[in-house]
Structures are given as C-alpha cells and as structure tokens.
Amino acid sequence: MEDINLLELKEEESAESKATLKNVDSKLDQSVDSEICEVIKTTVQEDGTEIATKIKHFSHEHDLKLTNEVPNNKICDGCVRAILTPSFYNCVDYSFFLHISCTILPKIKQHPLTLTYSKRSKFRCDACYKSCNGFSYHCQRCDFDLNVHCSLTSNxxxxxxxxxxxxxxxxxxxxxxxxxxxxxxxxxxxxxxxxxxxxxxxTLPQTTWYYQHEHPFTLCYTPEDDSNECYCNICEEERDPKHEHPKQWF
The missing domain is CATH 3.30.60 (Wheat Germ Agglutinin (Isolectin 2); domain 1)
Structure with a gap:
C-alpha cells in the first residue's frame, strides 16, 4: 500500500461530494447552542460593538465574567494553555479561566466528534498522543479523542x-x-x-509561561549563540532542545 496524502484524496473526490461534505461540516461546526455557552449579560462598547460580559459555560458550574486585566501565569481550563491576552472569562469564586476563543468552540465537529470537558481525568489525544485534560472532541463509539489544538489543525x-x-x-x-x-x-x-x-x-504553542518566571517564553528553533549548546536556566545543565521540560511548562 502506498502512502496516502489527504490532499490528493480530496482532489479525487467529485465536485458533488465536495459540496456535500462542505455543507455538512459547515452545519456541524455552527451548532454552538446554549448547551455549550449561554450569554447572560452583554454590554455595548463605545464603538457600538456588543460583547458578552457574563456567560454560563457547560464546563463550569458558576457564571463566568469577562475580565480585562493583565494575566499573570493564568492557564485556560479549556485548552490548558497560557492566557496571554488581557481579556478572558473567569469565575470570581474559583480559579477557573477560559480564553474567549475557547468559549465559542463548536459543539460538534465532523466525524462526529462532540466537545467534552474533563478537568481531573486525563485522556490521550489520538493525533499528538499527549496526555491531556480540559476540552476534547470525543467520539464515544470509536473511543477517539482530539485536544483543542489538534482539532483546529488543518490538512x-x-x-x-x-x-x-x-x-x-x-x-x-x-x-x-x-x-x-x-x-x-x-x-x-x-x-x-x-x-x-x-x-x-x-501544535506547540509559540508563547507560554513558566511558573517560576514572570515573563512569557517564546518558542525558538536555534540557540541564541553559535555554540549549538542549550542550557536550562533552572538546573543549569545542558539540555537537548528537542526534549520537552517534564511537567513544568504550561
């Protein structure tokens, strides 16, 4: 059997099949409803734009309020990545945070995969094979899971x-x-x-936080000097840049 390129397969589909798949995918991806996120309160900005300032999200038992503060080592409970923008939703009673983009994820994606939430029990993403928690797109029939970032990655x-x-x-x-x-x-x-x-x-994040440092880190592909050597600033030992730091990077 030869290698299969997904793009080549798409090109071999008939125009009618393409139109059908596109239509189905569009309908599924737009199926966000009150089961996922319900807007409770809105406000109108000076430019006339209406924004949701309080929402009820299926992943948390309390209402979430829009916050416009500079984040400091805050992690989104949905995609489990650093919050680097000054606007996000949080629960004032518990340490629960969501990117604005994570509150508008589609309920269902084509397969079909359904958006689920698991904070404590982990799952293995079937694309990147990483152990994850937070939001996942899950197929109960196939026992198949995708984390948020892999689900948003195109061909x-x-x-x-x-x-x-x-x-x-x-x-x-x-x-x-x-x-x-x-x-x-x-x-x-x-x-x-x-x-x-x-x-x-x-799907590695371009920017992330480290809990013992006040500034964000940016993903790099070569050492800063010509030595081709990389040293960890925590343990001060030489590291292979291809290896992730265990459990300490957000």
Missing amino acids: TLTHACHEYRLYLSITNHAHKCSICGTERYQVFRCTTCDSVLDFKCA
Missing part, C-alpha cells in the same frame, strides 16, 4: 520552523519527526524536501 500547515508548506499524510509506515525524532504514521510532510513534523511538534 495544510505553514510553520515557522520550515520554509515550505507541509501536508498532512496518513502513511503505512512510520516517519520520524525532524524536530523530536518520534516516529508516527500520521505526520505533516514536505513535498519539496524530506522534512516531517508530527502533531505534537506542529
């Missing part, structure tokens, strides 16, 4: 670490990720060169 990828476009491929043999060296069957491949990215590396 074509333009990434800062590579000059050419990468294409999602499902292959019959494992490919080694050019960044971390992990071998996966579902990867992003470059048709110009042999570069490969797995889902884990493709």
